[in-house]
Amino acid sequence: xxxxxxxxxxxxxxxGTIAEEALSESLVKKYLGGRGLGTKxxxxxxxxxxxxYSPDNKLILLTGPLTxxxxxxxxRLMWITKAPLTGTIGCANSGGEFGPELKYAGFDGIxxxxxxxxxxxxxxNDGKAELRPADDLWGKxxxxxxxxxxxxxxxxAKVCCIGPAGENRxxxxxxMNEKHRAAGRGGIGAVMGSKNLKAxxxxxxxxxxxxxxxxxxxxxxxxxxxxxxxxxxxxGLGAYGTEILVNIINSSGGMxxxxxxxxxxxxxxxxxxxxxxxxKYLVRKKGCFACSMACGRVTKIKDGPYKSAGEGxxxxxxxxxxxxxxxxxLAAICKVNFLCNEYGMDPITLGSTFACAMELFDKGLLTLExxxxxxxxxxxxxxxxxxxKTAKRExxxxxxxxxxxxxAESHGAPELSMSVxxxxxxAYDGRSLQGMGLEYATSNxxxxxxxxxxxxxxxxxxxxxxxxxVTEGKAAILKTFQDLTAVVDSIGICLFTTFGxxxxxxxxxxxxxxxxxxxxxxxxxAGDRIWNLEKIYNMGQGFTKKDDTLxxxxxxxxxxxxxxxxxxxxxxxxxxxYYQLRGWSDQxxxxxxxxxxxxx
Amino acid sequence: xxxxxxxCLSCRTCELICSFTRAEEFNPxxxxxxxxxxxxxxxxxxxxxxxCEEAPCxxxxxxxxxxxxxxxxxxxxxxxxxxxxxxxxACPLGNMAFDGNAVFKCNLCGGEPQCAKFCPxxxxxxxxxxxxxxxxxxxxAEKFRDVFGEVE
Numbered sequence: 001x002x003x004x005x006x007x008x009x010x011x012x013x014x015x016g017t018i019a020e021e022a023l024s025e026s027l028v029k030k031y032l033g034g035r036g037l038g039t040k041x042x043x044x045x046x047x048x049x050x051x052x053y054s055p056d057n058k059l060i061l062l063t064g065p066l067t068x069x070x071x072x073x074x075x076r077l078m079w080i081t082k083a084p085l086t087g088t089i090g091c092a093n094s095g096g097e098f099g100p101e102l103k104y105a106g107f108d109g110i111x112x113x114x115x116x117x118x119x120x121x122x123x124x125n126d127g128k129a130e131l132r133p134a135d136d137l138w139g140k141x142x143x144x145x146x147x148x149x150x151x152x153x154x155x156x157a158k159v160c161c162i163g164p165a166g167e168n169r170x171x172x173x174x175x176m177n178e179k180h181r182a183a184g185r186g187g188i189g190a191v192m193g194s195k196n197l198k199a200x201x202x203x204x205x206x207x208x209x210x211x212x213x214x215x216x217x218x219x220x221x222x223x224x225x226x227x228x229x230x231x232x233x234x235x236g237l238g239a240y241g242t243e244i245l246v247n248i249i250n251s252s253g254g255m256x257x258x259x260x261x262x263x264x265x266x267x268x269x270x271x272x273x274x275x276x277x278x279x280k281y282l283v284r285k286k287g288c289f290a291c292s293m294a295c296g297r298v299t300k301i302k303d304g305p306y307k308s309a310g311e312g313x314x315x316x317x318x319x320x321x322x323x324x325x326x327x328x329x330l331a332a333i334c335k336v337n338f339l340c341n342e343y344g345m346d347p348i349t350l351g352s353t354f355a356c357a358m359e360l361f362d363k364g365l366l367t368l369e370x371x372x373x374x375x376x377x378x379x380x381x382x383x384x385x386x387x388x389k390t391a392k393r394e395x396x397x398x399x400x401x402x403x404x405x406x407x408a409e410s411h412g413a414p415e416l417s418m419s420v421x422x423x424x425x426x427a428y429d430g431r432s433l434q435g436m437g438l439e440y441a442t443s444n445x446x447x448x449x450x451x452x453x454x455x456x457x458x459x460x461x462x463x464x465x466x467x468x469x470v471t472e473g474k475a476a477i478l479k480t481f482q483d484l485t486a487v488v489d490s491i492g493i494c495l496f497t498t499f500g501x502x503x504x505x506x507x508x509x510x511x512x513x514x515x516x517x518x519x520x521x522x523x524x525x526a527g528d529r530i531w532n533l534e535k536i537y538n539m540g541q542g543f544t545k546k547d548d549t550l551x552x553x554x555x556x557x558x559x560x561x562x563x564x565x566x567x568x569x570x571x572x573x574x575x576x577x578y579y580q581l582r583g584w585s586d587q588x589x590x591x592x593x594x595x596x597x598x599x600x
Numbered sequence: 601x602x603x604x605x606x607x608c609l610s611c612r613t614c615e616l617i618c619s620f621t622r623a624e625e626f627n628p629x630x631x632x633x634x635x636x637x638x639x640x641x642x643x644x645x646x647x648x649x650x651x652c653e654e655a656p657c658x659x660x661x662x663x664x665x666x667x668x669x670x671x672x673x674x675x676x677x678x679x680x681x682x683x684x685x686x687x688x689x690a691c692p693l694g695n696m697a698f699d700g701n702a703v704f705k706c707n708l709c710g711g712e713p714q715c716a717k718f719c720p721x722x723x724x725x726x727x728x729x730x731x732x733x734x735x736x737x738x739x740x741a742e743k744f745r746d747v748f749g750e751v752e
Binding site: 068069070097104178179205206207208209210213217224228283284285286287288289290291292294298300309 | 611616625628
């Protein structure tokens with residue numbers, strides 16, 4: 001098989017045994033790799049009533065066929081398991097260099113099963129793998145763990161690990177790699193922690209071959225040229241990172257304030273924008289492996305109470321810790337973002353859970369005594385304090401570690417959790433961006449912007465400009481976006497490349513890499529298949545149409561100001577059309593015909 | 601070759617295209633250029649052969665397998681190379697390497713270096729330049745201009 005190494009590792013943490021297995025080419029052709037293949041393997045191997053923290057649960061790490069090659073931004077790896085936060089399929093991906101290095105070491109992925117008796121880490125080195133004790137790493141931060149594992153293995157080793165948040169099963173713990181890259185959402189880090197698996201290190205000196213070298217070089221060169229010429233991928237993301245969106249989304253009236261309570265126009269937004277970040281704290285831009293866009297921010301707060309250094313923040317993190325909490329001190333936001341990386345937590349859910357607690361307090365449903373602090377709108381210091389408490393599950397941090405839904409529910413007001421399927425929605429108001437509302441409601445991993453990023457057409461005009469305030473046409477484009485994203489997440493390239501390149505360019509790179517013969521339409525259909533597979537998993541977990549919804553605030557409370565003044569999200573009309581276009585029943589259940597058409 | 605570490609994105613695209621051009625596979629181990637990243641210092645540095653005027657690799661070679669072409673590029677003649685690896689020992693910059701079968705170094709891709717072509721940020725450039733440090737002198741002079749010059 002070209003592109004792939006054709007081998008995965010199966011690591012049983014209970015018995016300490018490690019076995020090598022061949023990848024089935026027929027399975028790979030059908031599910032591509034990464035997200036698709038991982039979900040298929042997970043569903044085949046894990047009984048659907050398995051508890052997320054049971055040793056019977058599995059945690060799967062997979063790369064894609066393009067990972068580690070010259071394809072555009074081809075550094076992605078994907079983690080698949082059940083998500084502790086949502087109970088849905090959990091898949092989270094990240095860039096950096098770990099995925100490519102694992103392939104250079106000879107493997108496309110790793111299946112972790114069982115549970116180690118004591119903390120361990122796995123070292124994969126050029127075709128060999130061993131489990132090593134990690135007792136002395138337990139309790140260490142992501143930075144400390146990464147440095148210690150590199151020192152104990154190889155100076156050029158790449159390391160994935162969890163921080164204290166993953167050990168303490170914070171429901172939105174991340175798995176980090178190269179310190180600053182996060183497979184962030186859904187709490188997969190807690191699953192890693194539940195297995196007593198602290199880290200995975202890899203070092204490889206092998207290579208990856210492609211089926212048609214000349215054709216592949218042409219396809220990659222063409223795709224790279226397109227990205228270079230595109231204003232978003234060639235200029236904007238590199239200049240200001242994803243934080244470039246602050247002023248863009250805010251001026252569209254789509255940046256929710258104070259737990260989505262006080263409209264979606266933040267007059268102080270520029271204080272936390274990408275432009276301000278570049279002006280005050282940016283050291284340099286950074287690209288993940290093979291990436292020309294370089295949206296990564298290497299940032300440093302040189303002095304003051306929030307003196308610190310690290311990478312980020314992304315737009316969604318800056319919003320969650322910023323506007324959503326009534327906070328506009330970018331230094332503090334950077335500091336908390338660094339802490340999220342260091343302790344291994346998702347800043348979107350963390351900030352949104354803070355915001356939820358702040359509104360519970362405003363409503364008199366939560367007291368300062370219960371909090372043991374002043375986690376209130378606008379209190380900048382409190383987000384630093386409670387980020388640490390959450391990672392350590394200290395005091396009220398123990399409640400914050402459960403995410404906003406469980407927090408709000410335990411205080412009698414679940415409607416104050418700005419989440420879908422218990423995962424918090426990020427940074428784009430579904431009332432001002434109607435399509436994003438549909439995206440949140442239908443996402444297979446709960447509230448999420450990167451399953452089908454309709455901000456692209458609704459705001460950025462990519463690939464066509466659609467009016468964000470109307471519902472017409474949103475279901476159809478969302479389906480295409482979701483299917484294409486499923487492909488992108490499975491083959492190992494970054495979703496951001498799709499601001500510039502589309503299905504034809506992606507299909508060309510994959511065809512020449514693997515040597516497979518398929519049409520563009522067949523590739524997109526694989527995305528449809530993957531989407532339906534995830535849907536089937538979620539149905540098996542008891543999710544139904546009633547879960548494909550939004551917090552009541554988005555459905556009933558009109559926006560008070562801005563371009564979307566008076567708007568709620570008109571979800572029902574879009575959802576019915578979406579189900580139809582997907583070939584699902586009016587209850588959102590895939591029909592037999594649809595499943596057989598997809599070969600499921 | 602002009603290397604500008606301050607522009608490097610640490611994306612390692614240069615390593616990918618170099619190994620692919622040389623060995624038709626994606627493998628940083630087989631690349632004649634490497635990007636060395638420093639996490640805490642927040643910088644990445646591309647390192648590759650700078651085509652020394654007095655090249656130790658060429659001087660030390662016992663069978664004169666390394667020669668200088670008309671552009672000054674030091675090229676390994678594989679018909680003569682005996683794989684003794686003395687050039688690897690001699691290179692003070694670590695830019696001679698061994699791929700398991702033979703030594704290799706940057707040969708500027710016959711005058712069209714692919715790393716420079718694919719580098720997305722301009723950290724690696726191939727251009728006619730006079731390394732007489734006039735560029736750096738100008739940068740310093742500009743500071744004087746900014747501080748002491750008349751406001752235009």
